[in-house]
Amino acid sequence: MAMFVHVTSAANAPRIRRSGIRAVSHGQGDARGVYCFPVLPSYTLTHQWLRELARFGSRGGLVAVHVRLDDDEEVLLGRYADRARNAQATVPAAQAVRRIAELDDPRGWEVFVPRAIRPRELHRIRTAPQVAGWRYRPDAHGTRPCTCFGCRVRGGYGARRLRERLPHPLDGPPPPVRVLLARVAAAGEPGDPVVLREVLHWFGMRRRGPLDRLAHLAAHPDPGVRKDLVWAVAGWSTPGVGDLLDALADDPRDEVREAVEAVREPE
Incomplete structure (x- = not known):
């Protein structure tokens, strides 16, 4: 059995214990499923998406939901940026774990299970510290953030001050x-x-x-x-x-x- 972790709001934990993880369609066209990441020996890499997901808010913090899938279960594997190019590969769950574990830098990779997760596939649910992982993208720390309309997160923490400090030549903020x-x-x-x-x-x-x-x-x-x-x-x-x-x-x-x-x- 292949082990994965799914990060979600703590407010969803009671419903997940009762009914499993429901499928969503965000970022995968018409396909509905669950995003997760293999459980690796490195705690930091396993929970790398924590800080990025925390940017978008959560009720009561985030929790890590560990799930077990059959080794032969087909999943989508690729980097986050591969979604737009439809470049994510369909592989068995066990192969997805092996391929990510063999990467020199697995940051930014993800696994998409194209269905809901059933309650019997849940292994455990536990709280997770919100300090692990990267924000915006791997290696973003120390690089100048982009404030163009496509990159900025409207309403994000410090977004207005960032736009005022680093105005974009085309996307503002506009002059008075x-x-x-x-x-x-x-x-x-x-x-x-x-x-x-x-x-x-x-x-x-x-x-x-x-x-x-x-x-x-x-x-x-x-x-x-x-x-x-x-x-x-x-x-x-x-x-x-x-x-x-x-x-x-x-x-x-x-x-x-x-x-x-x-x-x-x-x-």
């Missing part, structure tokens, strides 16, 4: 509104399209904005400016956004009208 409006004024009349489109890029990251100070851009001669105006204000809760989009929906240029249609398409 007064600074952006000063750039609009300095762009002249009707305004340098390059400057205005950069300003609208930053305004598009906000939830509200000075619509009355930007509405005149709906008449700008550059269609790129008008299109970017659509994308900038579409997500605002500021009163008057709907009327502005109504006006831009009759724009003479196709790309502007198509932008209005895109932001108004129901999800």
